[in-house]
Amino acid sequence: MTMNKSFILTLLASLCLGGAAVASAQVLTMDQAVFKVKQETGGKVLSAEQRGVGRRQEYRIKVLTPEGHVRVMAVSSDASKNPASSQSTKNPPAKNAGSKEKH
Numbered sequence: 001m002t003m004n005k006s007f008i009l010t011l012l013a014s015l016c017l018g019g020a021a022v023a024s025a026q027v028l029t030m031d032q033a034v035f036k037v038k039q040e041t042g043g044k045v046l047s048a049e050q051r052g053v054g055r056r057q058e059y060r061i062k063v064l065t066p067e068g069h070v071r072v073m074a075v076s077s078d079a080s081k082n083p084a085s086s087q088s089t090k091n092p093p094a095k096n097a098g099s100k101e102k103h
Contacts, residue, residue: 026078026079026080027077027078027079028059028075028076028077028078028079030048030050030059033048033059033061033075033077034048034059034061036075037061037063037073037075038063040073041063041065041066041071041073042065042066043063043064043065043066043071044063044064045061045062045063046062046063046064046070047061047062048060048061048062050077056076056077056078057076057077057078058074058075058076058077059074059075059076059077060072060073060074061073061074061075
């Protein structure tokens, strides 16, 4: 019977450690993602939405940069997957976009 008790204790310890790993996974909220993009760009957030991408969630945040460019940033809701935000290159800024002078 000691072997069964030992097995059960080992099994319980393994389950507890596995549960701790799952509980320690950090998830970003939309507010945290918006704050992160504001800090990275120094711009004004125009919109933010949550999207499902496969099995994970991400936030797509549209921001107006101090230079006057609109960027769309994608931030994963999984905090461990955010070494750097990606940005959309859908509409890159035009050459001389800041120039308002007519020729």
